[in-house]
Amino acid sequence: MSESFELQRLTDLSDDQLAQAYAPRGEPWLRVNFVSTVDGSATGADGLSSSINDDADKRVFDMLRAQADCLVIGAGTIRDEEYDVPQIPVVVVSRRADVPPTLREAPRGRVLVATVATAEGLDEARELLGHEQVLVLGEDEIDLVALKAELLSRGWRDQLCEGGPSLFGDLLAAGVVDELCWTVSPRLVAGEGPRIAGGPDVDVAVRPALLLEQDGTLLGRWLVS
Structure with a gap:
């Protein structure tokens, strides 16, 4: 069943309301957090995601980390x-x-x-x-199925992955991703920057559950079906 939601302004939400809006929906819950440009690059011209971050993305990034029990990141x-x-x-x-x-x-x-x-x-x-x-x-x-289970055995229910694209692709292929938190930065960079997911071909259905906006930046939750 599809979920109904409307675009909300990030600045209208208190920190507590934002945390509630991003509350995990199960245990364990593995979510992946990425930022990309409007034309799909996961990095700026310098090859780093930090160059396409902004204040809106930083606020959600910090909140997701505050909720998480552990981080999962490619070397x-x-x-x-x-x-x-x-x-x-x-x-x-x-x-x-x-x-x-x-x-x-x-x-x-x-x-x-x-x-x-x-x-x-x-x-x-x-x-x-x-x-x-x-x-x-x-x-x-x-x-990666065993990894998710091992982290849960240590009491880490809210598992947050911050990339990179190859790891995200592998997690999708393994069927262990519960959610994508995706920020779209309002800029175009062209070039040959990476997409947020790489690696083997997958076909994973997702459904939107939240969409926020601040100064042209869009921030959303996409749940894996």
Whole structure:
């Protein structure tokens, strides 16, 4: 059944109302958060998503992080965007068991790696993070269904993925995504920037559940059917 909703102004919502508007609808709940331009690029001309962010997107980004129990992010995205250590646990998804440089000094237990048994950096990751923080979830390919279940077993019900496009595509192919939170920045950049989802072809139906606007920026929730 389709849901009815209307465009709302982001500035009309208090922080509590915004949090309620984005409340998870199940447990576990894996949502993916992305920003793109109107012409579909997930990055600006500098190759970074931060260059197409704005105040509206930042407000929703911060709120989603405040709700989340953990972050799930590809190692390449963490390196490219030079992530700082977040306030909640971050799961680095890497077939090489790569711990990005900006996370190497994180407090013990704040950073986990989801990887495979054949990963080149498996021993180094275990030494750096601890054996219990290195999740071996497959021989050559990461089992993303098992990853979602493992995070739930740790009490992390609200799971937030912040990219990148390849990981999003893999999550869609694995059938584990519950929701896309998508910001459309009011600009055109042309070029050859990446789409928000990459990798293998998928055909996943979604339905809109919320649409907000501020200064031309559109922010929405799209639920996976």
